[in-house]
Amino acid sequence: xxxxxxxxxxxxxxxxxxxxxxxxxxxxxxxxxxxxxxxxxxxxxxxxxxxxxxxxxxxxxxxxxxxxxxxxxxxxxxxxxxxxxxxxxxxxxxxxxxxxxxxxxxxxxxxxxxxxxxxxxxxxxxxxxxxxxxxxxx
Amino acid sequence: xxxxxxxxxxxxxxxxxxxxxxxxxxxxxxxxxxxxxxxxxxxxxxxxxxxxxxxxxxxxxxxxxxxxxxxxxxxxxxxxxxxxxxxxxxxxxxxxxxxxxxxxxxxxxxxxxxxxxxxxxxxxxxxxxxxxxxxxxx
DNA sequence: ACAAATGATACTGATTTGGTATCATTTCAT
DNA sequence: ATGAAATGATACCAAATCAGTATCATTTGT
Numbered sequence: 458x459x460x461x462x463x464x465x466x467x468x469x470x471x472x473x474x475x476x477x478x479x480x481x482x483x484x485x486x487x488x489x490x491x492x493x494x495x496x497x498x499x500x501x502x503x504x505x506x507x508x509x510x511x512x513x514x515x516x517x518x519x520x521x522x523x524x525x526x527x528x529x530x531x532x533x534x535x536x537x538x539x540x541x542x543x544x545x546x547x548x549x550x551x552x553x554x555x556x557x558x559x560x561x562x563x564x565x566x567x568x569x570x571x572x573x574x575x576x577x578x579x580x581x582x583x584x585x586x587x588x589x590x591x592x593x594x595x
Numbered sequence: 596x597x598x599x600x601x602x603x604x605x606x607x608x609x610x611x612x613x614x615x616x617x618x619x620x621x622x623x624x625x626x627x628x629x630x631x632x633x634x635x636x637x638x639x640x641x642x643x644x645x646x647x648x649x650x651x652x653x654x655x656x657x658x659x660x661x662x663x664x665x666x667x668x669x670x671x672x673x674x675x676x677x678x679x680x681x682x683x684x685x686x687x688x689x690x691x692x693x694x695x696x697x698x699x700x701x702x703x704x705x706x707x708x709x710x711x712x713x714x715x716x717x718x719x720x721x722x723x724x725x726x727x728x729x730x731x732x733x
Numbered sequence: 734a735c736a737a738a739t740g741a742t743a744c745t746g747a748t749t750t751g752g753t754a755t756c757a758t759t760t761c762a763t
Numbered sequence: 764a765t766g767a768a769a770t771g772a773t774a775c776c777a778a779a780t781c782a783g784t785a786t787c788a789t790t791t792g793t
Binding site for chain 1: 780781782783784789793
Binding site: 500501516522 | 735736737738739740741742
């Protein structure tokens with residue numbers, strides 16, 4: 458299974474391109490060229506980012522998108538949450554009353570640790586870090 | 596998203612029950628009572644574990660299942676792999692030629708770290724650890 | 734007025750997940 | 764022998780999620 462869906466990935470890539478662009482305002486057409494994401498899908502995704510206040514959109518001719526926040530204000534977890542909901546790796550399959558025993562809790566513990574690690578890994582990571590040419594060391 | 600699917604979870608729970616059971620041979624009926632997993636689904640799942648050599652089955656009246664290996668020989672990752680395939684959290688959405696740039700690689704790095712942590716967390720963990728009453732410390 | 738952009742929204746198709754249903758086969762107990 | 768009680772094999776089904784399409788409405792610069 459994947460931690461990041463295609464949509465989230467597309468979104469991040471689009472944001473990086475917008476952030477790096479020389480242009481004041483970036484159009485879907487620009488992004489289709491640079492990201493190779495199917496146009497209608499990309500549009501929907503950008504509209505979502507606009508509604509969520511990550512992008513700012515301008516309608517009409519010579520319209521397009523800009524970041525609504527600076528790259529260091531855009532948390533990657535925010536983008537993930539928008540498209541995938543809260544990242545919860547350790548969801549228990551069972552209601553508390555079905556699973557009162559401690560048998561599988563040892564497994565839960567492992568899952569919880571991984572969840573915590575993931576949370577710590579993403580903590581504070583913004584678009585700015587992701588934009589960097591050099592992979593960031595964690 | 597979840598690291599462990601329902602099926603894997605069911606399977607582990609069933610294995611724990613079989614391992615803990617007083618009976619030499621455990622039937623599906625026994626397990627339906629103790630695990631509350633839908634019978635046909637449980638059957639399919641046990642048959643899979645049998646085919647994979649984790650369980651040993653006995654047909655006919657007074658038949659049922661036993662572990663094919665001792666609890667300390669059954670790796671949890673094995674069970675996960677059987678039902679979910681290899682746990683690969685950091686699959687890249689894009690072919691190398693579509694994604695030659697380093698832009699998102701910083702994100703990949705984070706995903707890789709989480710993947711590695713998960714792998715380390717599960718390394719060497721067997722059914723025996725999972726069976727313990729006290730959650731194991733990692 | 735019209736072209737070029739986004740907004741809103743409904744729909745579609747593929748895949749995965751969780752679960753059912755059926756029939757065949759084996760084996761113990763009588 | 765035979766029948767009940769177990770698993771083996773397999774095909775099917777339904778809901779959810781994921782990825783993507785299609786359409787029409789609205790805005791705006793020239």
